[in-house]
Amino acid sequence: MKKALTLFLILLLFSIDGFSNEEDNLGSVIDGIQKKYEQINNFHAVFIQESEVKALNKVQKANGEVWFKKPGKMRWNYDTPNKDQIVSDGKTLWFYDEEEGQVIETPLNQVSETQSTTTLLSGLGNIKELFNASFTEPGDISPNGSYLIDLMPKGDEEYNKVTISVDKKDMMVNTIYLYDPFGNLTTMKLEDIKVDGAVSDSLFDFKVPSGVEVVKPPSFR
Numbered sequence: 001m002k003k004a005l006t007l008f009l010i011l012l013l014f015s016i017d018g019f020s021n022e023e024d025n026l027g028s029v030i031d032g033i034q035k036k037y038e039q040i041n042n043f044h045a046v047f048i049q050e051s052e053v054k055a056l057n058k059v060q061k062a063n064g065e066v067w068f069k070k071p072g073k074m075r076w077n078y079d080t081p082n083k084d085q086i087v088s089d090g091k092t093l094w095f096y097d098e099e100e101g102q103v104i105e106t107p108l109n110q111v112s113e114t115q116s117t118t119t120l121l122s123g124l125g126n127i128k129e130l131f132n133a134s135f136t137e138p139g140d141i142s143p144n145g146s147y148l149i150d151l152m153p154k155g156d157e158e159y160n161k162v163t164i165s166v167d168k169k170d171m172m173v174n175t176i177y178l179y180d181p182f183g184n185l186t187t188m189k190l191e192d193i194k195v196d197g198a199v200s201d202s203l204f205d206f207k208v209p210s211g212v213e214v215v216k217p218p219s220f221r
Contacts, residue, residue, distance in 0.1 A: 026135060029147050029166070036171040042069035042199040045190040047076075052185045066190075072108070073204040087206040094206040103206075103214045110217055136163055146174060 049062040064078040076086040085096040088108065095104045136148035140163075147166040165175035172193055178186040208214055 026133060026149070029149070030133065032171045033166055033173070040070075040195050042067065042197065043193055043195040044068075044197060044199065045193045048189045048191065050187045054183050067199055067203060069199050069201070069204065073201070075203055085206070087204060089201075089204040089206070092206075094208075096206075096209065096212070101212055103208055103212055105214055105216050107217075131162075141165070141177060144175075 044065065044067045047064060047066050051060045051062075053060060061080070062078055063080055064076060066077075067073075067075045072088060072090040074086070074088050076084075078084040082098040084098055085094070087094045087096075091108060093106050093108050095106075096102075097104075131151040131153055134150050134152075136150050141148055144165065145168060147168060149164050149166065151162045151164065153160075153162075160181055161179045163177040163179075164173050165177075166172065167174050172190075172195075174190055174193075176188045176190075178188070180186075
Protein backbone atom coordinates (compact mmCIF):
# COMPACT_ATOMS: atom_id res chain seq x y z
CA MET A 1 0.00 0.00 0.00
CA LYS A 2 2.91 2.38 0.68
CA LYS A 3 4.14 1.86 -2.86
CA ALA A 4 0.78 2.49 -4.50
CA LEU A 5 0.16 5.64 -2.49
CA THR A 6 3.66 6.96 -3.14
CA LEU A 7 3.33 6.47 -6.89
CA PHE A 8 -0.04 8.17 -6.92
CA LEU A 9 1.37 11.19 -5.11
CA ILE A 10 4.07 11.61 -7.74
CA LEU A 11 1.38 11.57 -10.39
CA LEU A 12 -0.88 13.99 -8.59
CA LEU A 13 1.68 16.53 -7.48
CA PHE A 14 4.09 16.62 -10.40
CA SER A 15 2.11 15.60 -13.45
CA ILE A 16 -1.17 17.49 -13.28
CA ASP A 17 -2.10 18.21 -16.88
CA GLY A 18 -5.82 18.87 -16.72
CA PHE A 19 -9.16 17.08 -16.97
CA SER A 20 -11.97 17.27 -19.48
CA ASN A 21 -14.40 20.09 -18.79
CA GLU A 22 -17.62 18.09 -19.03
CA GLU A 23 -18.87 19.60 -15.80
CA ASP A 24 -18.18 23.31 -15.37
CA ASN A 25 -17.87 23.30 -11.59
CA LEU A 26 -15.63 20.25 -11.54
CA GLY A 27 -13.56 21.67 -14.38
CA SER A 28 -12.97 24.95 -12.55
CA VAL A 29 -11.91 23.14 -9.39
CA ILE A 30 -9.47 20.94 -11.30
CA ASP A 31 -8.14 23.98 -13.13
CA GLY A 32 -7.52 25.62 -9.76
CA ILE A 33 -5.63 22.58 -8.46
CA GLN A 34 -3.60 22.38 -11.65
CA LYS A 35 -2.67 26.06 -11.53
CA LYS A 36 -1.66 25.79 -7.88
CA TYR A 37 0.68 22.85 -8.36
CA GLU A 38 2.14 24.19 -11.58
CA GLN A 39 3.36 27.18 -9.55
CA ILE A 40 5.01 25.03 -6.87
CA ASN A 41 8.62 23.88 -7.21
CA ASN A 42 8.81 21.96 -3.92
CA PHE A 43 7.01 21.36 -0.66
CA HIS A 44 7.41 19.73 2.70
CA ALA A 45 4.71 18.27 4.94
CA VAL A 46 4.15 16.13 7.99
CA PHE A 47 2.07 13.04 7.17
CA ILE A 48 -0.18 10.78 9.20
CA GLN A 49 -1.09 7.46 7.58
CA GLU A 50 -3.74 4.94 8.61
CA SER A 51 -4.31 1.68 6.72
CA GLU A 52 -7.37 -0.47 7.39
CA VAL A 53 -6.42 -4.11 6.76
CA LYS A 54 -9.70 -6.05 6.68
CA ALA A 55 -8.08 -9.48 6.44
CA LEU A 56 -6.33 -8.86 9.76
CA ASN A 57 -9.15 -6.78 11.26
CA LYS A 58 -6.72 -4.08 12.30
CA VAL A 59 -5.61 -0.55 11.51
CA GLN A 60 -1.92 0.08 10.86
CA LYS A 61 -0.69 3.57 11.73
CA ALA A 62 2.43 5.42 10.62
CA ASN A 63 3.72 8.97 10.49
CA GLY A 64 6.69 11.00 9.39
CA GLU A 65 7.80 13.72 6.99
CA VAL A 66 7.73 14.03 3.22
CA TRP A 67 9.50 16.30 0.73
CA PHE A 68 8.76 16.70 -2.97
CA LYS A 69 10.80 18.62 -5.53
CA LYS A 70 10.36 18.88 -9.27
CA PRO A 71 11.12 16.99 -11.37
CA GLY A 72 10.23 13.69 -9.69
CA LYS A 73 12.32 13.98 -6.52
CA MET A 74 10.87 12.88 -3.21
CA ARG A 75 11.79 11.65 0.24
CA TRP A 76 9.51 9.91 2.75
CA ASN A 77 11.01 9.54 6.22
CA TYR A 78 8.85 7.30 8.40
CA ASP A 79 9.20 7.86 12.16
CA THR A 80 6.80 5.12 13.30
CA PRO A 81 6.31 2.20 13.47
CA ASN A 82 9.71 1.74 11.77
CA LYS A 83 12.35 4.09 10.35
CA ASP A 84 11.52 3.21 6.75
CA GLN A 85 12.53 5.51 3.89
CA ILE A 86 11.31 5.97 0.33
CA VAL A 87 13.62 8.16 -1.76
CA SER A 88 13.82 9.17 -5.40
CA ASP A 89 16.39 11.42 -7.05
CA GLY A 90 14.33 11.57 -10.24
CA LYS A 91 16.09 8.59 -11.81
CA THR A 92 16.27 5.88 -9.14
CA LEU A 93 13.83 4.80 -6.44
CA TRP A 94 15.06 3.37 -3.14
CA PHE A 95 12.77 1.68 -0.64
CA TYR A 96 14.43 1.01 2.72
CA ASP A 97 12.62 -1.47 4.97
CA GLU A 98 14.18 -1.19 8.42
CA GLU A 99 12.52 -4.33 9.80
CA GLU A 100 13.76 -6.46 6.90
CA GLY A 101 17.20 -4.80 6.88
CA GLN A 102 16.92 -4.40 3.13
CA VAL A 103 17.00 -1.69 0.45
CA ILE A 104 15.29 -2.23 -2.90
CA GLU A 105 16.96 -0.08 -5.55
CA THR A 106 15.16 0.29 -8.86
CA PRO A 107 15.23 2.60 -11.90
CA LEU A 108 12.00 4.58 -11.98
CA ASN A 109 11.14 3.35 -15.47
CA GLN A 110 11.25 -0.25 -14.19
CA VAL A 111 9.11 0.24 -11.09
CA SER A 112 5.95 -0.69 -12.97
CA GLU A 113 4.93 -1.61 -16.48
CA THR A 114 1.47 -0.11 -16.11
CA GLN A 115 0.82 2.93 -18.26
CA SER A 116 0.00 5.38 -15.51
CA THR A 117 2.91 4.47 -13.26
CA THR A 118 5.45 4.56 -16.07
CA THR A 119 4.05 7.85 -17.31
CA LEU A 120 3.91 9.54 -13.94
CA LEU A 121 7.41 8.41 -12.95
CA SER A 122 8.86 9.78 -16.18
CA GLY A 123 7.31 13.14 -15.37
CA LEU A 124 5.04 13.15 -18.40
CA GLY A 125 1.77 12.21 -16.72
CA ASN A 126 -1.59 13.43 -17.95
CA ILE A 127 -4.32 12.84 -15.39
CA LYS A 128 -7.21 13.11 -17.82
CA GLU A 129 -5.75 10.16 -19.73
CA LEU A 130 -5.32 8.09 -16.58
CA PHE A 131 -8.41 8.86 -14.49
CA ASN A 132 -12.11 9.63 -14.68
CA ALA A 133 -12.87 12.43 -12.21
CA SER A 134 -16.09 13.26 -10.37
CA PHE A 135 -17.19 14.91 -7.16
CA THR A 136 -17.54 12.45 -4.28
CA GLU A 137 -21.11 11.56 -3.36
CA PRO A 138 -22.32 13.48 -0.25
CA GLY A 139 -21.94 11.42 2.89
CA ASP A 140 -19.21 9.12 1.60
CA ILE A 141 -16.48 11.03 3.46
CA SER A 142 -16.73 13.94 5.88
CA PRO A 143 -16.20 17.07 3.75
CA ASN A 144 -14.31 19.02 6.43
CA GLY A 145 -14.71 22.21 4.42
CA SER A 146 -12.83 20.82 1.43
CA TYR A 147 -13.58 19.75 -2.12
CA LEU A 148 -13.79 15.97 -2.41
CA ILE A 149 -12.93 14.48 -5.81
CA ASP A 150 -12.95 10.81 -6.85
CA LEU A 151 -10.29 9.66 -9.31
CA MET A 152 -11.05 6.34 -10.99
CA PRO A 153 -8.07 4.71 -12.77
CA LYS A 154 -8.74 3.83 -16.40
CA GLY A 155 -6.04 1.16 -16.52
CA ASP A 156 -5.05 -1.89 -14.46
CA GLU A 157 -3.82 -0.49 -11.17
CA GLU A 158 -3.04 -1.51 -7.59
CA TYR A 159 -6.04 0.45 -6.35
CA ASN A 160 -9.70 0.83 -7.31
CA LYS A 161 -10.26 4.47 -6.49
CA VAL A 162 -8.51 7.48 -5.03
CA THR A 163 -10.39 10.30 -3.34
CA ILE A 164 -8.58 13.58 -2.77
CA SER A 165 -9.57 16.28 -0.31
CA VAL A 166 -8.62 19.78 -1.50
CA ASP A 167 -8.65 22.88 0.67
CA LYS A 168 -11.07 25.43 -0.84
CA LYS A 169 -8.91 28.38 0.24
CA ASP A 170 -5.49 27.48 -1.12
CA MET A 171 -6.36 24.55 -3.48
CA MET A 172 -3.80 22.29 -1.80
CA VAL A 173 -4.44 18.56 -1.35
CA ASN A 174 -4.69 17.88 2.38
CA THR A 175 -5.92 14.26 2.50
CA ILE A 176 -5.79 11.27 0.17
CA TYR A 177 -8.04 8.20 0.51
CA LEU A 178 -6.75 5.15 -1.37
CA TYR A 179 -9.04 2.13 -1.91
CA ASP A 180 -7.47 -1.17 -3.01
CA PRO A 181 -9.18 -4.17 -4.71
CA PHE A 182 -9.40 -6.03 -1.36
CA GLY A 183 -11.60 -3.43 0.30
CA ASN A 184 -8.80 -1.87 2.33
CA LEU A 185 -8.58 1.89 2.81
CA THR A 186 -5.41 3.88 3.37
CA THR A 187 -5.82 7.47 4.54
CA MET A 188 -2.92 9.89 4.18
CA LYS A 189 -3.24 13.29 5.85
CA LEU A 190 -0.78 16.04 4.97
CA GLU A 191 -0.30 18.68 7.65
CA ASP A 192 1.87 21.76 8.21
CA ILE A 193 2.45 22.06 4.46
CA LYS A 194 5.23 24.48 3.45
CA VAL A 195 5.81 25.32 -0.21
CA ASP A 196 8.91 26.52 -2.06
CA GLY A 197 11.26 26.47 0.88
CA ALA A 198 15.00 25.85 0.74
CA VAL A 199 15.16 22.17 -0.27
CA SER A 200 18.59 20.99 -1.41
CA ASP A 201 18.97 18.31 -4.08
CA SER A 202 21.30 16.50 -1.68
CA LEU A 203 18.24 15.58 0.41
CA PHE A 204 17.30 13.11 -2.35
CA ASP A 205 20.69 11.35 -2.42
CA PHE A 206 19.97 8.08 -0.63
CA LYS A 207 22.67 6.74 1.67
CA VAL A 208 22.48 2.98 2.27
CA PRO A 209 22.60 2.26 6.02
CA SER A 210 25.59 0.24 7.20
CA GLY A 211 25.12 -3.52 7.06
CA VAL A 212 21.92 -3.35 5.01
CA GLU A 213 21.41 -5.63 2.01
CA VAL A 214 20.80 -3.88 -1.35
CA VAL A 215 18.55 -5.72 -3.79
CA LYS A 216 18.44 -4.68 -7.46
CA PRO A 217 16.46 -6.04 -10.43
CA PRO A 218 18.59 -8.20 -12.76
CA SER A 219 18.77 -5.56 -15.51
CA PHE A 220 20.01 -2.93 -13.04
CA ARG A 221 22.98 -4.85 -11.64
